[in-house]
Amino acid sequence: MSASQPLPLSTPQGNGLRLEHISKHFSGTGNDTPLHVLDNIQLDIAPGEFITIVGASGCGKSTLLRLILGLDEEFDGRLLLDDRPIKGTGLERGIVFQDHRLFPWLTVEQNVAVGLKNAPLTPAQKRETVREHIHLVGLQDFTESYPHQISGGMAQRVAIARGLVNRPSVLLLDEPFGALDALTRTRLQRELQNIWQQEKITMVHVTHDVDEAVYLGDRVVVMQPHPGRIRRILDIDLPRPRNRSDARFIALRDDVLSDFAEVS
Ligand SMILES: Nc1ncnc2c1ncn2[C@@H]1O[C@H](COP(=O)(O)OP(=O)(O)OP(=O)(O)O)[C@@H](O)[C@H]1O
Numbered sequence: 001m002s003a004s005q006p007l008p009l010s011t012p013q014g015n016g017l018r019l020e021h022i023s024k025h026f027s028g029t030g031n032d033t034p035l036h037v038l039d040n041i042q043l044d045i046a047p048g049e050f051i052t053i054v055g056a057s058g059c060g061k062s063t064l065l066r067l068i069l070g071l072d073e074e075f076d077g078r079l080l081l082d083d084r085p086i087k088g089t090g091l092e093r094g095i096v097f098q099d100h101r102l103f104p105w106l107t108v109e110q111n112v113a114v115g116l117k118n119a120p121l122t123p124a125q126k127r128e129t130v131r132e133h134i135h136l137v138g139l140q141d142f143t144e145s146y147p148h149q150i151s152g153g154m155a156q157r158v159a160i161a162r163g164l165v166n167r168p169s170v171l172l173l174d175e176p177f178g179a180l181d182a183l184t185r186t187r188l189q190r191e192l193q194n195i196w197q198q199e200k201i202t203m204v205h206v207t208h209d210v211d212e213a214v215y216l217g218d219r220v221v222v223m224q225p226h227p228g229r230i231r232r233i234l235d236i237d238l239p240r241p242r243n244r245s246d247a248r249f250i251a252l253r254d255d256v257l258s259d260f261a262e263v264s
């Protein structure tokens, strides 16, 4: 463990993330009528909650994360984090994408440090924070490696460390394990849960994998397309770490899966 002063969390207290009547249209898509992508999304996410979002391809999951990240401000409704409207990107919101998006010419350590570019820290604090986060994802023996020298699962760990390095209060994850093999995915799900328990941050995790959604989520948000909207929200009231062969786990997973059987 580090002997230095721990850095403060961005905003662990507050009212969390509020999605209030969010609707989104894309114009200029070749049609006369704008594409209606999100319709009246309403969701209150408590600080420290783990929310998973599942839904068919094209139902607007990534669009929703882009709005929360502040990359797109053209939408109807309100987005609040701890009672303040979200304006543009900010250090209190981190993201991890499906493809790790690491810079190939930078080492693991340098890639994580990229996340701290705008952080109000001294160079020594930055070095220490990077070191702590590389430790957090178990890559302390690979700090000097380049992305091509590590596996896909390790690259995703680097991306998670980079997403967390500013100690955001919210981490957005857009199918972070989608490109990994089943064994690596299962392992990283467990690791992500451990990190979440340790860091106590809010997670908004998009996945195609219903099993993953039930394994990780305090609540699973099921979306449906045309236009993208919330179909329902399930509470996953199972102790952690969850046992995938538990009858209640299987029943909840089948319950979510049944939504996909009905939606075409
Ligand atoms: N910049 C854009 N301009 C126009 N249309 C867009 C744009 N971005 C996304 N869309 C459209 O919005 C809809 C939702 O896209 P989005 O990527 O959010 O879906 P998704 O749920 O993340 O899908 P997937 O599961 O395949 O990742 C799609 O019909 C897509 O074509």
Ligand SMILES: [Mg+2]
Pocket: 061, 062, 063, 174
């Ligand atoms: Mg997507």
